[in-house]
Amino acid sequence: MKFQEEYRDPRVAGVIAAEIRNTVTRPWTIMEICGGQTHAIMKHGLDQLLPDSLELVHGPGCPVCVTPLEQIDKALAIAAREEVIFTSFGDMLRVPGSRKDLFKVKSEGGDVRVVYSPLDSVAIARDNRDRKVVFFAVGFETTAPANAMAVAQARREGLDNFAVLVSHVLVPPAMEALLSSPHNRVNGYLAAGHVCTVMGWEEYEPIAEKYQVPIVVTGFEPVDILEGVLMLTRLLEADDVRVENQYARIVKREGNLPARKLIAEVFEIGSRKWRGIGEIPMSGLRLREPYRAHDAEAMFDLGDIRTEEPAECISGEILQGLKKPNQCTAFGTLCTPGTPLGATMVSSEGACAAYFNYGGGNG
């Protein structure tokens, strides 16, 4: 893991930060799409290196945060069933549903297990044919290939006891939803490097053109982010609305073609509800017909679970970059990582958790 150090070099970071200060002549508002980038910005204090006239606002790119409450409640209902082994990435366990979280279900006797890959869940299904094994398939385009692979593998092996609870969302429709909002104040975007590793950046070009915003595909290390900000401010200052790629060591224009093919084979695009934002047309993935036997919502009769968000939580405005976490009256008082009102305070990629954990001079 030696590669990290050169992307955290204080000298290089200092040079780029100085160049940003030299470039900026007007106030700009930049949104980083991805929660991983938000955390890197707070963890490394990158905002402290930028000129005051450059404002970073935090985008909706935290999969845990945008998973709607009713999907969490469905997960809780499934996980509580005796015949079920419920598997998930660790982050989802502490996200509050309307009454409890997965940790609580686990302490009440539910078989809830943390896995690092959906393929681990497939292995659990293989070893436990008398149980139903469910994986909570949340995420953006980044996690979609592995989840598609898990479903395809389960189908190939005839593992009819394996299912996924799907809550997959897509970045470009969310960007369009934000850009067409009358409240939008974002001048340019740092696109999420890992999403583009899978999908490439072709689909961002029509967005840049239509809404006249420059977009820079950006990585996650401090030097990556600073370089992304520099490239974006140069485009903004030049009134240039191109899509550029800062993360060239990983991201190709067309993305990862085998991964895209696998996603298209297993999933189709449909409308999805985003937590705090609402339904966005054609903004998510659902299983295609041949794979529906592995859809947890089809495997279990869940009744009609519909849930509303708690009124105190402003995570919708946070996720749209309209407000910052420390502008919330519940922040750090009613709402903490131990007692989260919304998922943005829970996830390791959530903006509220980033402000709480690394808050320094920003709160």
Added chain:
Amino acid sequence: MDNKEGFGSCPIPIAEHDTVQLGHGSGGCMMNDLIREMFLDRFDNEALSRREDQAVVELGGARIAFSTDSFVVDPLFFPGGDIGDLAVNGTVNDIAMSGARPLFLSAGFIIEEGFHFEDLRRVTSSMVRSAEAAGVKIVTGDTKVVNRGQADKLFINTAGVGLMERPYLLGADRIRTGDRILINGTVADHGVAILSRREGLVFETTVESDSAPLNGLIETILDVAGDQVHALRDPTRGGVASALNEFAETAGVGIRLDETRIPIAGPVRGACELLGLDPLHVANEGKLLAVVAADAAEAVLQAMRSHPYGGAAAMIGDVVADDPGRVTLRTQLGTWRMVDMLVGEQLPRIC
């Protein structure tokens, strides 16, 4: 961060839960809350209210340090150690952090039906070795066997006493502005060793637990600097971040760390990046944080480095008057961020 005022004390309302969650054993915020509400307030007495890892009590004219710890680590055997040496070292270290000399331990075993004698022999052999290395005797014990499934293989409790021979008592209440923060080596080794074994993760080199008895190192430090050493703590569950937050809160001071000075082994850093863990939140079992008067800090650092358990010792920060109750870190980029206590569950059954 005015709206976070009071968060040094981490008021996770226990009332939010009606049952115990794994997070209540994590060494972080939730556990502090559980201990305060369920135990401290109810068992309330002078020795307990010091809130250190050991009690110091008067007994027949002698001052005794007294501590207990239970071990439920999974797996029982891991690179660099096993439940047996953890059980001895853990209690030895908790006693020694007060400045006392650990002398006698008890050992209680809760064994699941069907547990292999061969494994039990390995564990007891390693307890014998560790006790010899630490210069303590295991003088009393207890054995319980429970039905299969009613415990997981083997749990061990140890308790121990040590003699306070020095005229001063180390503790967070003695921390002063201007003090330096030292650590005797690399952080996060134990947690990463356990996790990589448990999850079957393989890195370039095997990460070994740092499990070690630290009473010898503490003797060395105190011989050099005496009561210029103000407080010692072993950053086990909850890691360096939780231990330093406790110091900052108890002493009503701010603590500033320098990220570039915190020793961390390459493979451990890589594993933490991969797993999304902050190394400052990950458990150690052979590390101590020493808060030392500025004048004595260099001498203590040199004494640590000359000891077998302190070769990679470093001065990682200092105590300031600003931001009382908070730990802040100067990043390698020269910016600042907060270092908060671990909230909730990170890795259950780490020790």
